[in-house]
Amino acid sequence: MTGKRPVRVLVVDDHPVFREGFAALLSSIDEVEVAGTASTGAEAVEQAAEREPDVVVMDVQMPGMDGIEATRRILRTHPEIGVVVLTMSEEDGTIFDALRAGARGYLLKGAEPDEVVRAITTVAGGGVVFGAVLASRIADFLAPRPQTGGATPFPTLTAREHEVLDLVAAGLSNGQIAARLFLSQKTVRNHVHAVLTKLQAADRAEAIIRARDAGMGRA
Numbered sequence: 001m002t003g004k005r006p007v008r009v010l011v012v013d014d015h016p017v018f019r020e021g022f023a024a025l026l027s028s029i030d031e032v033e034v035a036g037t038a039s040t041g042a043e044a045v046e047q048a049a050e051r052e053p054d055v056v057v058m059d060v061q062m063p064g065m066d067g068i069e070a071t072r073r074i075l076r077t078h079p080e081i082g083v084v085v086l087t088m089s090e091e092d093g094t095i096f097d098a099l100r101a102g103a104r105g106y107l108l109k110g111a112e113p114d115e116v117v118r119a120i121t122t123v124a125g126g127g128v129v130f131g132a133v134l135a136s137r138i139a140d141f142l143a144p145r146p147q148t149g150g151a152t153p154f155p156t157l158t159a160r161e162h163e164v165l166d167l168v169a170a171g172l173s174n175g176q177i178a179a180r181l182f183l184s185q186k187t188v189r190n191h192v193h194a195v196l197t198k199l200q201a202a203d204r205a206e207a208i209i210r211a212r213d214a215g216m217g218r219a
Contacts, residue, residue, distance in 0.1 A: 006033035007124040010053040012044040012070070013037075013086075014062040018109075022057070025113060031121055041065030048074045048081060054124045057116075058103070060087040060094055068097045075102040079193045080186075082123035086116065102197045105129040128202045153214035156198045164191040165199075169208050169217025 009032055013019040019037050026032045035053040038044040042065045048056055056074060060067040071083045084105030085098045098106055105119045108131050119129040157165065167177045174188045181188070192204070201207040211217055 006031055007055055007121055008033050008035040008051070008053045009120060010035050010044065010047055010051060010056045011037045012039075012041075012047075012056060012062075012067065013059040014039050015059075026117075026120075029117055031117065041067055041070030044070045045073045048078060052078070053081060055082045055084060055120050057084050057086050057120065060085060060089055060098070068094075068101050071098065071101040071103050075197075079190050082126075084116075084119050084123050084129070086111075099200060107131045126203075153211075153216065154199060157195060161191055161195050161198070164188065165195050165207065165211050166216045168192065168195070168204065169211035171208075171217070 009026055011019055011023045011026065011034060013022070016039070019039065023034045023037050027034050035051045036047050038047045039062075041062050044056065044058065044067075045065075047053075056071075058067040058071055062070075065073075067085060067087070071085070074081055074083065079102075082105070083101075083103040084107065085103045086107050086109055087094070088109050089095075090108065095106055105123045105128065107116060107119055107129075111131055115131070122129045154162065154165070163181065164177060167180060172180065174185050174192065177183070178185045178188045183191075195201075196204070196207055199207055199210060201210060208217070
């Protein structure tokens with residue numbers, strides 16, 4: 001990654017052998033810098049606030065606060081952080097709970113190291129990554145839902161999020177939206193992230209398609 005700083009990663013897992021071994025593996029990769037490790041969900045929330053990593057690699061099943069709740073709490077206050085879930089669980093409920101909490105990556109333990117590194121760098125760049133084994137279920141989960149006639153589109157969005165989505169659908173960049181709404185670009189980025197999470201959209205392009213299908217984007 002010539003000319004770019006490494007992606008700072010927080011590793012969260014309650015099994016010390018796996019946690020330290022995985023952190024050591026990441027430390028040997030030029031594209032990645034280990035920002036710290038945590039063994040519980042509560043510790044993950046604290047470490048994320050203190051160390052401000054780009055990406056958190058999060059286990060799910062941990063004593064006390066689990067990885068789903070930890071993800072939710074981290075993203076509530078630091079929506080710019082990307083979360084990649086790395087777990088043994090292939091259960092639909094766990095996968096979808098992780099997505100609803102805001103995770104942008106989901107891999108199974110046992111994935112090849114290069115696959116995990118690609119997921120980390122992709123999520124750090126704003127993308128979404130899921131393991132091949134889970135692809136069909138994730139695709140079904142993220143598929144656009146039909147809108148009911150006469151209903152307000154995307155009722156889970158706030159008024160401001162509707163406004164931002166309308167401008168995104170109209171093709172405006174974050175900078176243009178910030179100027180239009182007299183907001184900072186960071187605030188706009190946070191609103192866009194919230195919109196993608198609530199719409200369960202894989203990326204900005206999918207959000208635009210769904211918004212235009214619902215009649216938005218004429219701003």
